[in-house]
Amino acid sequence: GQNIDQPTEMTATEGAIVQINCTYQTSGFNGLFWYQQHAGEAPTFLSYNVLDGLEEKGRFSSFLSRSKGYSYLLLKELQMKDSASYLCAVMDSNYQLIWGAGTKLIIKP
Amino acid sequence: IAGITQAPTSQILAAGRRMTLRCTQDMRHNAMYWYRQDLGLGLRLIHYSNTAGTTGKGEVPDGYSVSRANTDDFPLTLASAVPSQTSVYFCASSDSALAGGNEQFFGPGTRLTVL
Numbered sequence: 001g002q003n004i005d006q007p008t009e010m011t012a013t014e015g016a017i018v019q020i021n022c023t024y025q026t027s028g029f030n031g032l033f034w035y036q037q038h039a040g041e042a043p044t045f046l047s048y049n050v051l052d053g054l055e056e057k058g059r060f061s062s063f064l065s066r067s068k069g070y071s072y073l074l075l076k077e078l079q080m081k082d083s084a085s086y087l088c089a090v091m092d093s094n095y096q097l098i099w100g101a102g103t104k105l106i107i108k109p
Numbered sequence: 110i111a112g113i114t115q116a117p118t119s120q121i122l123a124a125g126r127r128m129t130l131r132c133t134q135d136m137r138h139n140a141m142y143w144y145r146q147d148l149g150l151g152l153r154l155i156h157y158s159n160t161a162g163t164t165g166k167g168e169v170p171d172g173y174s175v176s177r178a179n180t181d182d183f184p185l186t187l188a189s190a191v192p193s194q195t196s197v198y199f200c201a202s203s204d205s206a207l208a209g210g211n212e213q214f215f216g217p218g219t220r221l222t223v224l
Contacts, residue, residue: 004151030209042199042215043152050209087151095207096167099151 002026004100006088011106012078020073020086020103028093034062034073035087037102043087046073075105083107112136113216115200121222122190130185130219132200140206141183142213143167143175145196152199158183159206190223197221 003025012018031050035043049064061074085102113134139160144152154167158177174186197220201213
């Protein structure tokens with residue numbers, strides 16, 4: 001079956017760095033997405049990786065290793081507004097997104 | 110309209126009633142999707158449409174139906190609601206379904222409670 005695993009919850013301190021991991025097993029691979037979802041709101045797109053390596057976008061970076069079925073989202077210089085759930089999703093061979101349950105990130109001052 | 114709108118925002122429904130959740134996008138996207146989001150679970154695809162006039166079943170289609178008469182609208186119908194359909198429903202769209210890298214844009218969601 002298809003499976004996306006990510007930690008349920010993480011806590012970090014304002015100004016620090018946090019890494020959210022995602023491992024996956026899917027039928028085919030057409031890229032991996034990270035979305036941010038604030039409580040009570042819709043998911044919003046953060047990043048997309050299809051090739052191995054690191055993609056940097058401001059304070060956020062995303063890494064992919066296809067051979068290991070592994071990705072991480074790195075958030076630097078954490079701000080209180082980064083408190084949200086972070087969703088990992090893999091596009092399978094049918095171009096459908098398979099979603100992880102999300103990681104709730106709590107930022108403490 | 111900017112992006113994707115959904116209606117209603119929330120709804121409490123008696124079991125056995127019929128309900129249609131509305132979704133409209135103004136981005137001229139070809140593909141549209143309906144997901145449900147339940148606590149502790151990832152977003153699960155209910156139905157999708159790769160282009161106007163076509164629809165397909167996702168991971169959890171039972172008890173739901175959709176139609177795609179035009180590019181902009183993608184309503185989701187619960188023919189006879191049951192309590193297990195209590196969830197938050199998100200509509201999404203993307204420029205193309207059959208290409209990697211096309212991000213999905215989400216509507217604000219409909220919170221549905223079936224009693």
